[in-house]
Amino acid sequence: MEAMYQRFHHQVAFFVVYVQEAHPTDGWQVDSNVQEGILYRQHQTFDEREAVAHACSLDLHLPLPILVEEIDNIIDEAYGAAPERLYVIGADGRVAYQGGAGPHFFDLDEWEQAIETCVKIGSHADTKAG
Amino acid sequence: MRKEERDKIMMHLGDEQRAEFRRVISEIRAARKATPGRRPAIRALVTSGKVNVPPLLREVVEALIERDETGPNVGELATDFSLKRLGSDERVRLSSFQGQQPVALVFGSYT
Numbered sequence: 001m002e003a004m005y006q007r008f009h010h011q012v013a014f015f016v017v018y019v020q021e022a023h024p025t026d027g028w029q030v031d032s033n034v035q036e037g038i039l040y041r042q043h044q045t046f047d048e049r050e051a052v053a054h055a056c057s058l059d060l061h062l063p064l065p066i067l068v069e070e071i072d073n074i075i076d077e078a079y080g081a082a083p084e085r086l087y088v089i090g091a092d093g094r095v096a097y098q099g100g101a102g103p104h105f106f107d108l109d110e111w112e113q114a115i116e117t118c119v120k121i122g123s124h125a126d127t128k129a130g
Numbered sequence: 131m132r133k134e135e136r137d138k139i140m141m142h143l144g145d146e147q148r149a150e151f152r153r154v155i156s157e158i159r160a161a162r163k164a165t166p167g168r169r170p171a172i173r174a175l176v177t178s179g180k181v182n183v184p185p186l187l188r189e190v191v192e193a194l195i196e197r198d199e200t201g202p203n204v205g206e207l208a209t210d211f212s213l214k215r216l217g218s219d220e221r222v223r224l225s226s227f228q229g230q231q232p233v234a235l236v237f238g239s240y241t
Binding site: 077 | 132133134137140141155158159162169172194195197198199200201202203204205206207208209210211213214215216223224227228229230231232233234235236237238239240241
């Protein structure tokens with residue numbers, strides 16, 4: 001994912017959309033998070049969500065810019081996102097790629113192919129216009 | 131169905147059911163990859179019997195299907211949003227990129 005960002009961030013706007021916690025301590029906790037000390041309750045306020053997103057960004061050294069979902073989770077729900085999902089939106093504002101519901105149907109290869117296709121379409125349009 | 135409700139269903143699965151659930155997921159993934167062109171919908175694979183879902187797992191698989199079917203589909207206008215950018219007072223509106231450049235979105239969290 002980071003490689004795609006480095007390769008295409010001049011032509012594609014990349015964003016992580018930080019949503020509700022997948023495995024909060026007060027919900028569906030998982031052993032791997034306990035072992036690694038990644039222990040966060042489900043966010044009660046926007047400020048709390050923003051703080052955890054900040055910690056995530058620092059700990060994982062995320063190069064992608066992060067947008068923080070509002071605490072009402074409306075966009076998360078609209079995109080069928082949580083716990084995780086990938087999308088590519090074309091320059092025409094239409095969905096170019098809708099990833100399967102993650103994590104089970106998360107497919108980075110498909111997402112990357114969709115990004116490459118969008119970039120090619122954009123280059124072709126630029127060539128025709130020029 | 132909200133995430134909390136989906137999680138409650140998953141949390142109530144026993145070890146054997148979870149193993150069976152993982153088998154079902156593997157079958158769905160294999161069936162989707164095996165089909166050339168546009169990948170088949172999970173619901174179609176389940177209702178056609180190409181993927182066998184035991185009765186005890188029907189609720190959890192239905193919840194997964196429902197989420198997979200949620201969201202703007204390919205070709206549809208993306209649901210617009212305006213969200214705060216971390217580390218800034220700036221708000222980013224998705225539709226501001228229309229006519230400018232594609233947008234790649236990664237929805238997720240730390241846990």
